[in-house]
Amino acid sequence: MRVFSGIRPSGELHIGNYLGAIKQWIDLQDNNDCLFCIVDWHAITTPYNEKNMQDTIFDFACDYLAVGLDPKKCSFFVQSDVKEHAELAWLLGTIVPVGELQRMTQFKDKSKKHSTYVNAGLLNYPILMAADILLYQTDIVPIGKDQVQHLEFARNVAEKFNKKFGKTFKVPESLVPKDGATIKSLQNPDKKMSKTDDGKGCLFLFEEPEQIRKKIMAAETDSETKIKYDDKNKKGISNLLVIYSLFSGLALKDVEKKFTAAQYGEFKKALADLLIEKLTPFRERKEELKENRAFVEETLRCGAQNARTIAKETMEIVRQKMGLR
């Protein structure tokens, strides 16, 4: 199966990104033809600092390699190194009604949040994302729940294009993890964990042990004492149980059983210990990679080369179908 997924190089990676998306990428790379992309052209649709951009991309590349992406098993690259993404996005834009773009949840949320920077790129964001996916004749797109609407949009674009110009694109399927689809903020379990959060609610992947402990111990829970999964009435503790389950590999039921007799404080302490144990090797590996810039750059260069070969093939077909050169 061909697998494609992307992540915006903005802010820092948090455990929501890891459990919702990256962990699946790492599992998929063993038995599939995987392309994973740092989508810098998506990141510039909201305010960003152009002076830091290349450092941020390098840092993200180190992050992914540190948590287990293996360049021998997948193509890992930067979106702007493969210009065909922009070309295909332009072409697909000509078959998408503007009204459909204006109704997208992310466009509405982000234009409210950055009300002085509502640019055409933000509106066209889903088209570029559709281009990312369709360019590689992708079968499967591993994503968190918040990206499902964009994936539906990409599927519609593929179907519409195929109907108008003849079968050209594969219609991709999303792959959303059942439990980790949305990791919630540690401070406000009604909201998803987000890298643009206030910091306290967001647990970053490369956080120092003391910080991990502080944030987990301060995580919001209810006033009861029973450690039980109930994502309607006990959202805070349920979120922590999901995190424990996904990092330990134990089923939710078994985590509940393990902590039946425990108080919230005891459970939180065990969760902090588990996270420190699992995240410390990531942090150490990242430090090594940061010292090995040549390896990281070469990985991205090779990844882009592989990606370009597939992208060029698709674009030749697309241009021909659309009567272009």
Ligand code: TYM
């Ligand atoms: P981005 O950069 O916001 O997030 C990257 C991935 O992390 C997932 N995610 C979460 N999963 C669980 N819980 C959370 N709290 C959480 N926060 C984020 C996201 O669902 C996503 O899978 N538009 C995309 C990037 C993109 C893309 C693509 C993805 C561009 N082109 C093509 C797939 C295919 C985005 O902004 O993701």
